[in-house]
Structures are given as C-alpha cells and as structure tokens.
Amino acid sequence: MDESELKKKIKEMMVENLMLKISPAEIGDDQPLFGPNSLGLDSVDALQLVVALDKNFGLKIPDPAAAKKILESVNTMAAAVRDLQK
Amino acid sequence: MDKRIVLITGGNGQLGSEIGRIFLEKTTDDIVWLSVRERRDRADALMARFPDRCRQISLDVTKESDWKAAAARIESECGPLQVLINNAGKHDDALLASMPVETWLDVMQTNLQSVFMGCQAFLSQMISRRRGRIINIASLSALLPPPGQTNYAAAKAGVVALTQSLAKEVARIGITVNALCPGYLDTEVFNGLPENELEAIRQRVPMRRLGRPEEVAAAVFFLASNDASYITGSLLKIDGGLL
Numbered sequence: 001m002d003e004s005e006l007k008k009k010i011k012e013m014m015v016e017n018l019m020l021k022i023s024p025a026e027i028g029d030d031q032p033l034f035g036p037n038s039l040g041l042d043s044v045d046a047l048q049l050v051v052a053l054d055k056n057f058g059l060k061i062p063d064p065a066a067a068k069k070i071l072e073s074v075n076t077m078a079a080a081v082r083d084l085q086k
Numbered sequence: 087m088d089k090r091i092v093l094i095t096g097g098n099g100q101l102g103s104e105i106g107r108i109f110l111e112k113t114t115d116d117i118v119w120l121s122v123r124e125r126r127d128r129a130d131a132l133m134a135r136f137p138d139r140c141r142q143i144s145l146d147v148t149k150e151s152d153w154k155a156a157a158a159r160i161e162s163e164c165g166p167l168q169v170l171i172n173n174a175g176k177h178d179d180a181l182l183a184s185m186p187v188e189t190w191l192d193v194m195q196t197n198l199q200s201v202f203m204g205c206q207a208f209l210s211q212m213i214s215r216r217r218g219r220i221i222n223i224a225s226l227s228a229l230l231p232p233p234g235q236t237n238y239a240a241a242k243a244g245v246v247a248l249t250q251s252l253a254k255e256v257a258r259i260g261i262t263v264n265a266l267c268p269g270y271l272d273t274e275v276f277n278g279l280p281e282n283e284l285e286a287i288r289q290r291v292p293m294r295r296l297g298r299p300e301e302v303a304a305a306v307f308f309l310a311s312n313d314a315s316y317i318t319g320s321l322l323k324i325d326g327g328l329l
Contacts, residue, residue, distance in 0.1 A: 017216075048259060051213040 006078050009056070014074075017052040018045050029074050046071055057081045089115035091164045092310070093156070095147050095204065096174030097121045100273040101223070103128035104299040105171060108307045110136045117164050121145035121156070121174065147174045147200035153207035166211035169310045172201045172245075173223045177238040190237045197241035201248055205263075209256070218261035219310045222249050223302075226269040226325050242267075246321055253319030262318035264309050269325025272296040292327035 001009070011024035018041065020027075032038035034046070041049075049071055053059040059081055061067045070080045092109055096102040097120025106118050110132065119141045120129040126142065133140045143159065146152045160167055175197045178189050201222055212218025224245040231239030246265050253263040270276075270287055276296070288294050302324050308314055309322070323329055 044255060044258060047255075048213055051210045054210070055214050 003078070006081060007074050010074050010077050010081070013052050013056050014049070017048050027074060029078075032073055033071055049077075053077065053081070057084065059084050089117070090168040090310070091117050091119070091160065091166065092169040092171065093119045093121065093143075093160065093167055093208070094171045094173055095121040095145065095200070097142070098123070098125050098127065098129045099173070100128070101268075101271065101299045101302055102171075102173045103132060105173065105303040105306050106132050106140065108300065108303045109169075109310075110140055112307060115139075117141065119143050119160055119164075121147070147172075147204065148195045150203050150207075153203045157207040157211065161211055166215050167208045168212070168215070168217060169219045169221070170204060170208050170212075171221045171223070171306060171310075172204050174200060175223065175225075175242075177235065179234040179238065181234055182236045185237065193237035194241050194244075197238065198244040198248070201245050205248075205252060209261075212261050213256070213259055216260040218256075219314075220249075220252070220261065220263040221306050221309050222263070222265045223306075224249070224265045224267045224321070226267045226323060226329060228267055229323065230329050249321070250319045257318055262309075262314065264314075264317060264320045264322065266302060266305055266309075267321060267323040267325070268297060268302045269323070269328045270296045271302065272298055290328065291325070295326065297324060297326055 007029055008024065011027045014020060014027065015022065015024050027039065033041045046067060050061050050067055053061065061070055070076055090113070094102050094105050097106055102120065106120050109116050109118050117139050118136075120132065120143070122129050122142050122144060123146065129142050133142065143156050145156050157167070176193065178193050180189060205220055222245050225238070225242040227235050227239040228242035228246050231243075246267070249263050249265040256263065270291060276284060288296065305322055305324055309317065
C-alpha cells in the first residue's frame with residue numbers, strides 16, 4: 001500500500017469510527033487531531049482511535065505517552081503503521 | 087434479538103448461575119460464558135442443559151493475566167463480547183479496629199479491582215463494535231453500610247462510583263454501564279443462621295422476605311436488553327424496600 005493510499009484508509013477509518021460529520025478528504029494530512037486549530041477530537045475519540053488502529057492495522061499502542069505521539073495527526077499515525085510494517 | 091456473547095463472573099455462585107440460566111432460557115442464540123474457580127457444580131448443570139450455548143472459563147478475577155487470557159479466548163472462539171456481568175465477589179467481615187490489612191486488600195481486590203480489570207480487558211472489544219453492556223453487581227452495603235463491613239461496603243461503593251464514571255466515558259460509543267445493589271438475598275450466605283436471626287432480618291425488610299436470586303437475575307437481563315438502551319450510569323437497588 002503506498003503512502004497516499006495508507007493515509008486515505010486512515011482518514012476513512014477516522015470518519016467511520018469517530019462518526020465525524022466531514023468527509024475523509026477534508027482531513028488534512030498534517031492537521032492536528034487535538035487542541036487549538038485541530039480537528040477537535042477528545043480523549044474518548046483517542047480511545048476509539050487506539051482500538052481502531054489495532055483492529056485495522058495491527059498497531060498496538062502500549063501507553064498514553066506513545067498514544068500522544070502517534071495520535072498527533074494522520075501523518076504520525078501513518079508513520080507508526082509504516083514502522084510496524086518494516 | 088441478535089446473538090450475544092455474555093460473560094458472567096462468579097458463574098458458579100447462586101446468583102451468577104441464576105443469571106446464566108435466565109440468559110440461556112430466555113434467548114435462543116446467546117452464548118453464555120460462566121467464570122469458575124474450584125467449584126463447578128452449578129455451572130456443570132447449566133452446561134448439561136445447554137451444551138451448545140453454555141461454556142465455562144477458569145478465571146481468577148483478581149489476576150490481570152487471567153482477564154487478558156479470558157478476553158483473548160472468548161474473542162477467538164466466539165467473537166467480541168457484548169455483555170460483561172461483573173458478579174464475582176466476596177465478603178470477609180471484621181471490625182475495622184481489628185481488621186488485618188490483608189483482609190482489607192483481599193476484599194478490595196476481589197470486589198473492586200476485579201471490576202476495573204474486567205472492564206479494561208473487554209472494553210476494546212466493545213469499542214470496536216460500538217456496542218456493549220456492562221452490568222456490575224454492587225450491594226446495598228454500598229448505600230447502607232453496616233458495621234463490620236468497612237472493606238466490603240467501601241469496595242462496593244467504589245463499584246458504584248466506577249460504574250457512574252465509566253458510563254460517562256463510553257456513553258457515546260454505544261456502551262452502557264450500570265450497577266445493581268441487591269439487599270438481603272436468599273442464598274447460601276445465610277445457611278446456618280439461626281431462624282430467630284433470619285426472622286429478624288425479614289422483619290427489617292418492608293416486604294418481610296428475602297430476595298430471590300432470580301429477581302436480581304431478571305433485572306440483569308433487562309439491563310442487558312435493547313429495552314434498556316437509554317439507561318446508563320444507573321444504580322438499581324433490589325432490596326424489598328429496605329432503603
């Protein structure tokens with residue numbers, strides 16, 4: 001799976017699992033997920049993302065510190081999935 | 087009603103096996119897992135009646151590794167769990183002034199920590215389906231703590247608080263979390279109690295009788311049903327009007 005295909009799948013996963021009211025294409029690759037000027041996700045969304053990343057890509061996020069880094073943006077999630085596949 | 091995968095801890099106890107019986111009798115598809123330890127007589131009897139839908143799993147609810155193993159086994163054999171009933175518990179009464187720390191810790195671990203670990207073990211399965219029911223068996227002691235039960239009453243009050251907090255965390259994911267607070271139940275707990283003491287207990291209860299395990303099991307079944315879909319973070323006391 002190439003880079004853009006992986007990011008597209010991550011965005012589709014986000015919209016489906018978090019029931020976002022936007023389309024996958026509206027999520028920026030580098031757009032922050034949490035905090036100011038972000039997608040506006042919260043801790044419950046993060047919980048769902050952790051479960052969805054495991055279910056869809058086999059990516060197990062071991063602790064909150066790792067989650068904070070991996071769940072910064074679509075780019076960071078894609079990088080974590082790629083690292084897993086190496 | 088869709089087929090559900092159900093786990094009942096303390097599945098060989100009078101209440102736990104009664105809850106299992108109601109799920110097995112009132113549905114045709116539910117798969118019911120009963121957690122057991124040394125004694126298995128009641129669980130064996132249910133398995134004999136429902137060999138295709140009743141299963142047993144060895145689980146020490148105080149051990150995180152047991153919970154993880156149980157979650158993995160149930161998911162691999164049946165798919166994601168939909169209904170978790172944290173029923174296992176114990177009491178070991180003593181006055182606080184003379185209660186060994188070990189007794190305090192043992193009762194806290196079995197009644198409270200076990201609920202935390204059980205919820206944690208199975209939440210990801212429920213989150214991935216955006217569906218789940220968690221029903222925690224607390225106790226009237228959480229609301230009306232008697233002397234001699236500082237450990238048990240505190241643990242069960244903790245279960246109530248955990249229930250209400252977790253319910254808010256997962257409400258929008260389609261998972262409900264509720265607690266039941268049974269009062270005096272006609273179970274083996276009262277075996278050997280002199281009749282005059284038993285009668286004194288009955289006289290304290292406005293209904294003038296002990297509750298039956300099936301009366302609690304019926305409430306558990308309701309909370310697990312689609313009819314209870316808007317009920318979460320609730321506390322249902324089943325005590326014959328005692329409180």
